[in-house]
Amino acid sequence: MKKICIIGGCGHVGIPLGLALASRKFNVTLVDINEDAVKKINNCVLPFKEEGAENILKAHISKNLVAVTDKAKIKEQDVVIFVTGTPVDEHHNPKVQDVLKVISSYLPLMNKNQLVILRSTIFPGTTELITRLLKEHFGLANLAFCPERILQGKGVEEIFNLPQIIAAVSEEAYREAEGIFSLISPKIIRLESKEAELVKLITNTWRYLEFAAANAFYMMVENDGVDFYKVYNALKEDYPRAANFPKAGLAAGPCLFKDTMQLSAYYQNNFFLGQSAMLINEGLPNFLVMQLEKKIGSLVNKNIALLGMTFKANNDDIRESLSFKIKKLLEFKMAKVLIHDPYVDNISPLDEILEKAEGIILGTPHNEYKQIYPKVPFVDCWGLWYKD
Ligand SMILES: NC(=O)c1ccc[n+]([C@@H]2O[C@H](COP(=O)([O-])OP(=O)(O)OC[C@H]3O[C@@H](n4cnc5c(N)ncnc54)[C@H](O)[C@@H]3O)[C@@H](O)[C@H]2O)c1
Structure with a gap:
């Protein structure tokens, strides 16, 4: 089964996604800079309240699910998913540069054959910027934007019931992302990247x-x-x-x-x-x-x-x-x-x-x-x- 790592994997989006993927037999590595959360997950303790998560965590931890702060294993993964935070600044403007900086910092630890998935909520046009970033670094971009739309605290329950929106830069990236998400979502909706970015933002704004x-x-x-x-x-x-x-x-x-x-x-x-x-x-x-x-x-x-x-x-x-x-x-x-x-x-x-x-x-x-x-x-x- 594919090896998938989730950067920001011990956060509110990373954990439900990691558990959902582990429950479908993927080998999941949650990569996070929060040492305390990493320790808790490996000790089978949730760092925050998430309904229905405990049993899945128990069933998969140390088997096909692990949390790490060490980034060395990223290179050997098939898929790298980014779910770090995307806040706005003190003037209420999106901090797009921060998103790019986080991804740039991981590029030397990745390889060009990996599928990269963005799952954070991002400013319209960010997928395009990241496509350029990947092309500059690897000479190609194997990238998909698959926004998370769960309700916080009910993620584990909702993730298996919500349609998954996928926008990909190539047919190959789309097929690979679809292959993963069709195992956890009842339906896939395919869009262009800016359309998908707007769907997520408009959903929350509504x-x-x-x-x-x-x-x-x-x-x-x-x-x-x-x-x-x-x-x-x-x-x-x-x-x-x-x-x-x-x-x-x-x-x-x-x-x-x-x-x-x-x-x-x-x-x-x-x-x-x-x-x-x-x-x-x-x-x-x-x-x-x-x-x-x-x-x-x-x-x-x-x-x-x-x-x-x-x-x-x-x-x-x-x-x-x-x-x-x-x-x-x-x-x-x-x-x-x-x-x-x-x-x-x-x-x-x-x-x-x-x-x-x-x-x-x-x-x-x-x-x-x-x-x-x-x-x-x-x-x-x-x-x-x-x-x-
Ligand atoms: N919370 C929700 O219910 C929800 C739902 C849908 C979408 N989103 C979106 O998902 C994204 C993440 O939100 P969240 O609530 O999970 O945030 P979070 O703060 O709970 O999780 C982010 C995680 O990323 C980790 N992190 C930060 N920088 C890192 C780095 N450089 N390397 C590795 N790990 C790093 C943090 O330690 C944290 O554990 C945001 O864009 C948010 O808008 C959140």
Whole structure:
């Protein structure tokens, strides 16, 4: 069976992909600079929460799956997949040069017969730049762009059910990529590289816009003292066209914001809808703090519980979580902020925090919070504690 290595293999995309490929009998090497994550994987421990991953990891580790920091084995692989991060900079522009630098740093460790697969979410036109990079180095480019579209935390479940988009620079590269992904995906959709890059960015941006729409309505309605979830539940009830209307909530995490900004940069900052969504979603924390102030008056020296620090429910990922923005805003108002999250270590027990709290903001709607209907004034944009 083919030998496949995944660069950035111990991250949130690398692990589900590595496990999926190992489950199809490929020999998989996860290459990562994060020593701690590498050690954990080899000890059969997941470095973060990923539903359904543990059993597959147990079944394949030390058999046809290994994690390494040592790059020496890259040369003997048949396929090299890149899934390192692709953030935007402080001006919200994509750091394309960083992607090229990472790939360039691996070229001397690779060989020209390998299939190279890009799986990170990339700025439109990046596949073309990498094609040129490979041609300059090897005299040819055996390259495919196969974007990941899983939902974080549910990757292992989703990866086997989602269609796989493949764009390749040659028929040969396409056939090879198709041969791999058709073993884990029910369907392959073939596109040109820029089309595939745009599919991925628009998918994430669409979600970001949907959340912004819900958040804009939430703020409009609550600002007037009307209960948003009473309106929301009524408009959805037995009304099929509103079935996909999401709840309000803090829209954050490592992907949606930065991918909307990538699309905005792609359209020379003329993507006003995306920019507006950013203002709405990033403005929600301010609104929530002001709502609490309306309910309990000045926050100076008040004990305010902030429940949930991760960017999404029932997950342990705090990357780009807007709860930290709420914390900063509360501290600026001189409140004493008592943070809690069942998925984050070293935090005081929930009972203790609830006992002291004079006001509460729900940062993340973890299942663990469903049962604690607050006894003090609270702000819950997620509708977790909504009672009709
Ligand atoms: N998180 C998701 O659910 C998700 C879903 C779809 C697509 N994506 C995209 O996938 C890409 C990766 O995202 P992620 O969430 O997996 O990021 P991540 O930070 O979880 O994983 C990246 C991994 O790359 C490693 N790394 C960084 N530089 C390296 C190097 N030079 N050599 C080897 N390893 C290196 C890091 O240590 C880390 O383990 C991004 O483009 C993201 O937008 C993410």
